[in-house]
Amino acid sequence: MGLREVGFYLRGRVNNGVARLLNARRAAPVVPLSLEDLLRQPRLSLLDRVRLFEGRDNAERQAMVARYLAARDLPFARHLYATFEGSGESFAVEVGAGEATLILIGHHDAVPGSPGANDNASAVAILMVLAERLLQDPPRRIRARLLFTGGEEVGYLGARCYVKTAALDGVVGVLSLELCGIGDALVVWDVAEPFDQAPLVQAFAGTLEGLGYRRDESYHLVGRIPVFGSDHRAFWEKGIPAFGLTVVPRAEAEPLRQFVLNPWRGAFRQLVRRPPPFHTYHTAGDRSETLQPGALELTTEALFALVHSL
Numbered sequence: 001m002g003l004r005e006v007g008f009y010l011r012g013r014v015n016n017g018v019a020r021l022l023n024a025r026r027a028a029p030v031v032p033l034s035l036e037d038l039l040r041q042p043r044l045s046l047l048d049r050v051r052l053f054e055g056r057d058n059a060e061r062q063a064m065v066a067r068y069l070a071a072r073d074l075p076f077a078r079h080l081y082a083t084f085e086g087s088g089e090s091f092a093v094e095v096g097a098g099e100a101t102l103i104l105i106g107h108h109d110a111v112p113g114s115p116g117a118n119d120n121a122s123a124v125a126i127l128m129v130l131a132e133r134l135l136q137d138p139p140r141r142i143r144a145r146l147l148f149t150g151g152e153e154v155g156y157l158g159a160r161c162y163v164k165t166a167a168l169d170g171v172v173g174v175l176s177l178e179l180c181g182i183g184d185a186l187v188v189w190d191v192a193e194p195f196d197q198a199p200l201v202q203a204f205a206g207t208l209e210g211l212g213y214r215r216d217e218s219y220h221l222v223g224r225i226p227v228f229g230s231d232h233r234a235f236w237e238k239g240i241p242a243f244g245l246t247v248v249p250r251a252e253a254e255p256l257r258q259f260v261l262n263p264w265r266g267a268f269r270q271l272v273r274r275p276p277p278f279h280t281y282h283t284a285g286d287r288s289e290t291l292q293p294g295a296l297e298l299t300t301e302a303l304f305a306l307v308h309s310l
């Protein structure tokens with residue numbers, strides 16, 4: 001084990017410890033949807049897929065990803081990991097053809113005491129729908145790998161283990177979906193040197209413009225975000241352009257900019273009012289009722305269009 005791993009481990013422990021303390025006073029219990037009940041519905045919504053996960057512990061969330069993929073006949077590979085930091089499983093669905101690969105990530109774990117609807121069942125639900133749509137209508141010039149990771153909340157453990165052993169030849173870029181269930185504007189973040197001009201960023205901006213989005217209004221490209229992070233950062237270490245993707249309410253753009261770029265300054269004020277979508281982040285209030293189906297849908301549509309544009 002290296003010093004870096006110890007750092008990730010300690011940060012993960014503190015992260016989870018704080019969440020456990022803050023979430024000790026529980027709100028009304030969350031009742032997750034069963035897979036059987038979901039599959040019985042005539043039309044499976046994105047929000048109902050979120051409800052498969054919310055309120056379950058991390059072992060159940062992980063098992064649910066595999067159960068869902070199997071039940072929907074989506075072929076997937078398993079990536080087991082076990083270190084002193086923890087153990088678990090990530091799952092990958094790959095579709096399309098060609099030399100180049102785009103990786104889209106959604107972590108399936110949540111912090112203790114949080115139902116984990118927006119962080120990050122929202123991303124898992126979006127990737128599940130994308131997997132189904134792309135298998136029916138696969139891209140011909142690129143492969144899309146939809147990766148459901150474990151251990152993100154303990155310092156991107158699943159992603160760090162994944163990049164050590166997985167085949168990464170031809171990976172042209174990575175987007176890690178985080179909090180994609182509230183709002184109407186897309187934010188691509190960690191758009192920073194040396195990858196600030198990466199073809200993936202340009203392609204995504206072009207795709208969004210083609211869908212009618214406007215820069216700095218309905219989509220934003222944001223630089224390196226301090227404090228917050230996600231699985232994509234494990235891919236930076238491998239020299240792969242990798243970014244976060246989050247949905248936010250347009251009306252909150254300025255408070256959000258201040259919140260994420262200066263998280264320590266005015267920390268007390270931020271505890272009183274954290275702008276959406278951070279008002280529920282890592283709390284017992286991160287429930288599916290707070291999500292907006294339109295946010296889940298616009299992210300799915302944008303990523304579907306992106307994959308087909310590459």
Ligand SMILES: [Zn+2]
Nearest residue numbers: 119120152178
């Ligand atoms: Zn997350």
